[in-house]
Amino acid sequence: MSIGISPYRVDASGKVTGAALFPGDLTRPQLLHAKVLFSNQPHARMVRMDTRAAEAVPGVIAIFTAADVPVNEYGLTMFDQPVLVGVNANGRSPVPSDVSRWEGDQVAIIVAETEAAAAAARERINIEWEQLPLLPDIDTAVRDEILLHPEHPAQSNRYHHYKIRKGDMAAGWAAADVIVEGEYHLPNQEHAYLQPEAALSYVDEQGRVTVEIAGQWTHEDQAQIAHALDLPPEQVRVIYPAIGGAFGGREDMSLQIVMALATWKLHQRGEMRPIRCIWSREESIIGHHKRHRARAKTRWGATKEGKITAVEAEVYMDAGAYNYTTNKVMGNFHLTVGGPYEIPNAHIDSYAVYTNSVPGGAFRGFGAPQGCFVAESQMNKLAEALGMNPVALRLKNCYRENSIGITQTPLPAGVSLPQVIEACAAKAGWQVAGGKWQVAGEESPNLAVSSPPISQSPISNLQSPFQSLPPNPATLRFGRGFACAYKNIGYSFGFPERCEATIELYGAGSVERVVLKHSAAEVGQGTHTALRQMAATAVGVPLEIVELVMSDTAVTGDSGSVSASRMTWMAGNAIQLAAAAAKQEWTDEDRPAIGHARFTPPATEPLNPETGHSTPNFAYGYVAECVDLAVDIETGHIHLLRVVCADDVGKAINPRLIEGQVEGGVVQALGYAVTEELVVRDGRVLNPRFSTYLIPGVRDIPDAVESVILEIPDPRGPWGVRGMAEMPFIPLAPAIAAALHDATGVWFNEIPLTPGKVAAKLRDA
């Protein structure tokens, strides 16, 4: 068996030695260079554009604008964005193309002999804009004084609405002995992948317009390019070289369409030279979507025994200028804002709002981190109000096998949340005594008292948990917080889900060589390594003879995206089917024996528009985290001493890669919760660089992250696998907020918990 072990990553040596080529490293003879012009206009109508001065810059080959785009629209879930903003240039799209709705709207792509010439030409494109009223935020946009998308059937900036109507709210409130309320604010987050967007494009030897780029779904990139260029998909080829991180930030289009457009148009003029474009960090941060900022008002009721009786919530998500995947992300927020708990009575409304801000879109967790922050903060407040241990309270309410979910249908079989919560609590130091979760020897039901003592070791040997500012011992406080979460694996709400795999067996008497052809994007998570391990196991051969052919639409089938923690789950199923087919062919003496499979999981359903009734998902991951932290109450600085993360992965194909995902997810979530603050004012990102947008550095990270890997099989997962890569991110922020409350007695309903904000709130408290 080649699964359950941790061989080196297939891409390790290339990435360590520098042999691996990322998109910006790619080159071809006679290379041309491109630059993209952003509108830099959060809301304005283009009156006139003049490219003559730019075209006159020596070395400029061509400038392409909206007028060159055959079908001037794109969007992953609805076509609501022009590929290029320009006058009288909708092509065959109903989307008005002359309006820039955010500063990152693209206006032109300039192709030149050198980067410098392209950059010089870009500065000489003259555009006259007519300013339109700005809708910088949700509050302004919901007044509907002006519609951002008058073409949208909703006829409102509040263009999307989900509901949950479950049970009888009056009865729920009547049964409640305690009620806790909260209004929560969640910030944007930048993906901050190492590799800024870049692409190489050319027409290949078979006449296909080809884009080599970093993305998350080759075939969706292909489809979006084909749609805008009005080409059959076979005429478009997308190849992924090494990818420097993605985290959801590469799900939408950046350079895909414009690079294909420039290449295709030049080709039609007889210009065959390849083109490359590399974005700077600033362009990357301005030019791609973010985690959604959002807010939620909510009210939870529970009996004095700790049973939840009612949940009411109203959620607003800032979609930004275009939908991207907002409707799907909001679906997840909607499903998670009540937490992974059995709730008899629920009334939830979620709204997506168009604004002139940077679009919100996919980002590790996909709406669940926002929902979880709200739900788990409520749960921790309930624990306090009830004087109950937070672990015990969760175990009393959490989903278990055969639970009916918030959408009034049973959860998919294999609900392991109770075991996950218990494993996390036990590792963090809780024990069960007399049927109660507590520290041995203590009877108090209070969280602060009954949670185990924070281990002294990390504090004492550090002397100070703060690098630069040793605290005044009198101003240091310690706290512990707990949170748990669930999140879907795979596409939800009826979105067509599938994954293809091809396995080829070579040899005569025995199998000497196996080739797996697959489109899974290796974004750094290790999917190629895991897929190879699964292919070797499915065929029953040693790992060493399995070769990979990956991520090229000309030779590999549609795998769906690397997102929604789905790839190991989906690809594993597809690989098992393909391996079985190939082995059958082998028995039938075909050489090479080729097995191809297209796996589809059980169907899902959209939410009922009035009640939310549905079977929204076919699988879930479950996770719990416990955080120990120190806070300096004078300066507001927080330092994480220890994070315990228990994650049910079903079956650990490669345990070391899983630990990597846990540690990476925790650090990324620490940035979300504490250090990262995207400043967006009047539709503009004011800190598009890492000197001002602060991701955690090596000395900011927790002193210890302990992974507890559970292997409770998902009955439908290959070898029992569950998806896991998003899970460690999700509960960290509310666990930190709970620990901060434990330390200070103050609830924080807003992140990031930057020192200034924490200090101010503690001073006012």
Add this chain to the structure above:
Amino acid sequence: MIPGEFDYHSPRTLQEAVGLLQQHGDGAKIVAGGQSLIPAMRFRLALPEVLIDINTIDGLEYIREDDGHLMIGALTRESDLEESALVQQKYHLLADAARVIADPVVRNRATVGGNLAHADPANDHPAVMLAYNAELIALGPHGTRAIPIDDFFVDLFENALADNEILTEIRIPTPGPGSGGAYYKVERKVGDYAISATAVQLTMNGNTCTAARIGLTNVSAVPMRATGAEQALIGKPITNEVLEAAGQAAATECDPSPDLRGSVAYKRDLTRVVTKRAIRQAVERAQGG
């Protein structure tokens, strides 16, 4: 953004470098570690026509004690300062600061001279050298002169060097008996510039403070001394009340501007906190703690 075009020279001697400065006037800039200048050029905040790279000049990187002073060559890297046993043993304020300037990668390149010459109130050395009452040695066409640190910072990014002068050495008086120093800095994350930081160097006689100099980082347009806080200490026995009064004084006399690092109120309050903590630590060190 791409920097503008410039000429580049790498002189072998200080005299050659001064000659080049004289030749090119204020269109020329010295580049040392390049960790402030190159970013400024990238954003076109600095547009030098000529770059004079002094990394090729020998004999400007040293840390040694002589004649009652610590002598630091202008081209000494922050990482050398950080690793110096001499600094760690006797110059606690400097050792504190060296650990928290930028990150290790930047510290391998960045120089002490560049940090001061840049005259950026966000940099950590200005406050440190103000607290130490250091002296800066400049070389020009007519030889060397010593500039007291109190006279060195003229305006934001503007120092007292003439266009044709090079900073060659920093001299810190060796702390006498009963003295101690400390640097406390609060950053948003490790490696960032300070939200606020305080440098303290003081002398104690028993529990009474007999001398004190205090410098503040990143809470004013020009690197500043907290003279009000100094006065709150000098001649007094150190009590909690005195500490608080000194912290309050620093909070009042500083002049921060609001930015992504925080509001004015937060920065003032942090200045109070770091000043108190730095003083307390300096006192403990002075008293042999």
